[in-house]
Amino acid sequence: DQQVKQxxxxxxxxxxxxxxxxxxxxxxxxDYFLWYKKYPAEGPTFLISIxxxxxxxxxxxxxxxxNKSAKHLSLHIVPSQPGDSAVYFCASLGNQGxxxxxxQGTELSxxx
Amino acid sequence: DAEITxxxxxxxxxxxxxxxxxxxxxxxxxxxxxYRQDLGHGLRLIHYSYGVQDTxxxxxxxxxxxxxxxxxxxxxxxxxxASSQTSVYFCASSESQRxYExxxxxxxxxxxx
Numbered sequence: 702d703q704q705v706k707q708x709x710x711x712x713x714x715x716x717x718x719x720x721x722x723x724x725x726x727x728x729x730x731x732d733y734f735l736w737y738k739k740y741p742a743e744g745p746t747f748l749i750s751i752x753x754x755x756x757x758x759x760x761x762x763x764x765x766x767x768n769k770s771a772k773h774l775s776l777h778i779v780p781s782q783p784g785d786s787a788v789y790f791c792a793s794l795g796n797q798g799x800x801x802x803x804x805q806g807t808e809l810s811x812x813x
Numbered sequence: 814d815a816e817i818t819x820x821x822x823x824x825x826x827x828x829x830x831x832x833x834x835x836x837x838x839x840x841x842x843x844x845x846x847x848y849r850q851d852l853g854h855g856l857r858l859i860h861y862s863y864g865v866q867d868t869x870x871x872x873x874x875x876x877x878x879x880x881x882x883x884x885x886x887x888x889x890x891x892x893x894x895a896s897s898q899t900s901v902y903f904c905a906s907s908e909s910q911r912x913y914e915x916x917x918x919x920x921x922x923x924x925x926x
Binding site: 705707710733735737742743744745746747750790792794799800801802803804805806 | 817844846848853854855856857858861863871903905907909913914915916917918919920
C-alpha cells in the first residue's frame with residue numbers, strides 16, 4: 702500500500718523552463734512534507750519542506766505547493782538548469798516519530 | 814565538519830553469507846535509519862533507532878537486523894544474504910527534536926550472487 706506516490710517516473714524539460722514534479726499521498730493525518738534530490742552514486746539531500754499549516758513554501762528557484770483537500774503536493778523549479786537533473790523524492794512524515802515515507806521518485810532531465 | 818559515512822561502498826557476496834554494512838555519523842544525532850532503494854519502489858525503511866539500545870522494524874525488515882551500542886553507529890546485518898537483497902542501501906540520521914530532515918550517507922551497493 703503506497704501511501705506516497707509519484708506517478709511520473711521521469712520528466713524532461715528544456716533549460717530555462719519550469720519543471721513541475723508531482724506527488725500524491727493517501728493519509729490526511731500526514732502533516733509535514735519534504736522533497737529530496739538525489740544524484741547518481743550519492744545519497745539523497747534535503748531540498749525543501751512544507752508544513753500542513755501552509756500551502757506554499759519558497760526557497761530561491763524552488764517552490765513547494767500543498768493542496769490538502771486533494772492530498773497533493775508539487776515542486777516547481779524555475780528556471781530549470783542542467784544541474785537540476787537528478788532524481789527527486791517526495792516524502793511525508795509518518796504518524797509515528799521521525800519516520801519518513803518516501804515516494805518512488807521522479808527522474809528529472811534538464812536539457813541545454 | 815559533521816558527516817555520515819557508510820562502508821563498504823560496494824560489496825559482492827554469495828547467497829547464504831552473513832554481511833554487515835557499517836554506518837557512522839558524527840552529527841551526534843539520536844535518530845538513525847536504514848533504507849534500501851530499488852527501481853520503482855523509492856526508498857523503503859528497513860530498521861530505525863531513536864537512541865542507544867533502541868531498535869525498531871521498518872517496512873521491509875525481514876532478513877535484516879541492527880544493533881545500537883553507541884550514538885555514532887548503526888550497523889545493518891543481513892543474516893543470510895539472498896538475491897532479493899541486491900540493492901543500494903542508505904543510512905540516514907536526524908536530530909531527536911527536529912527529526913524531520915534526515916541526512917543521508919553516500920550509500921552501499923550490495924550485490925548478492
